[in-house]
Amino acid sequence: MDTLALEAKANGQEKKSSAPRPRPKPPKKAKRIVYFEVEIMDAKTKEKLLLLDKVEPTSTILDIKALFHKSNPQWYPARQSLRLDPKGKGLKDEDILQTLPVGTTASFYFSDLGAQIAWGTVFLSECYGPLLIYLMFYFRLPFIYAPKYDFSSSKHWVVHLACMCHSFHYVKRILETLFIHRISHGTMPLRNIFKNCSYYWCFAAWMAYYINHPLYTPPYYGQQQVKTALIIFLFCQVGNFSINITLRNLKCPGSKVKKIPHPTKNPFTWIFALVSCPNYTYELGSWMGFTVMTQCLPVAFFTIVGFVLMTVWARGKHRNYRKEFHDYPTLRSPILPFIL
């Protein structure tokens, strides 16, 4: 037997009996990586803040922000806005350097977005506040109403029902924030937490004061009114939840690819055929139900203000959808079918 066959046998069964002779390797071509030079300037004063050389062409904006953060520790990446044009739009974190319309020396303009806070923190503070504040009024803690009413309980069953609905609403939102929502931006400006919390907490206190007041007047049409309103409220809560689940399922974790939401097998999502942001539609419906249930003017004010805000947000989202997707369904309205 020749040596080759002996070797082949010795090397075990997994090798093929006739191993192909290795082809001569082609001469290795030196891979030319064109390194980028990155210059970061202040958007307002145009002064040069940092010059980075030997930057990988495949680095993302986030990588560059991390490098900038190293030399300027007070500006963590979430605070930085890098732009190609001082007055233009901020570049996205996931944009890759070599895909941008820059030469091998890229110039970015930096502006400070101000102190940032995680969106989750803001959302949770917004929701825990009203939950606890309402309960304080419900249990009639001291110094809110006249001392003789301290820790007393309302004799109207609609007041107990309203407390359950209000609490359910905010517990649902807290759970959604923790487990369901997927927001593309990681942070928002710090001042938002003060703005948003003031809004939610003050309105919650205002509503709760009247609903749990010893002199509260139950709805004019009694049981019928309360029962109908409760059904509307629950229907819209389930609807809102369905929409949130649907929107979550659109995005894979970590992916920032945007997709058009469509109606699914769940009947509550069929409204997607007519509306871009049905989560806001259902939220409006819930609060209208709550208003009718409690027949309380401050609740009506809260519903109206909320409606105005949500309409502004819905129209913004609708506009973004239409800009991003050319085949976006034309039948859809931002928040109210055919109207708004």
Place this chain on the structure above:
Amino acid sequence: MSAPAMGTTKTAHSDVAPKKKRGPGALATAYLVIYNVVMTAGWLVIAVGLVRAYLARGSYHGLYYTIEKPLKFFQTGALLEVSGIVPSSVVLTGFQVLSRVFLTWAVTHSVREVQNEDSVLLFVSAWTITEIIRYSFYTFSLLNHLPYLIKWARYTFFLVLYPMGVTGELLTVYAALPYVQKTGLYSVTLPNKYNFSFDYHTFLILTMVSYIPLFPQLYFHMMRQRKKVLCHVEEYKTE
């Protein structure tokens, strides 16, 4: 409901002086000139009315009644300025006009007992002089023939007139408080069908308190404007 992600930076509103670069069109200019001339004339009528009444009676007392109607008419007419056509900051102007209209109607008109107070005369005179200067300033600016005297007056008189007006306003609101409490004016109490209550007395007190943060801001804004406008002109003159 989910809040929008990432707040956007707010651009500051333009300053109070009208910009010559982005001037309104011919029709808008004509409308504005007429508006400002009418308002100047209106406040002159009020000023003349006050002076004549004072000379006739020989005392400051009860002069409000002589100019009540034109005051209401022309101060309310200033609401047209909030439309945004007039070249000045909508937020600041709007706020000032609303507070003036509030004082004219919701305090002085509504609470008859304060109409004889001297504090009413105090803020009415402050408003009258301020408005005459302000509207003539706008008129001349629109016609591009602004005498330096008017510009100087506009950015200088406020130093005295502003605190004078604020004092008059606060004293008037304070004087109205006991009557509002006694009669329960504009107030709603529980229990009621809509489960709502409003105490106008407390609201007036809160309004007075709000002057503390707001008045200095407006005053210093005007002082900054004064430096910008008057010092810039001086620089220009010396060149």
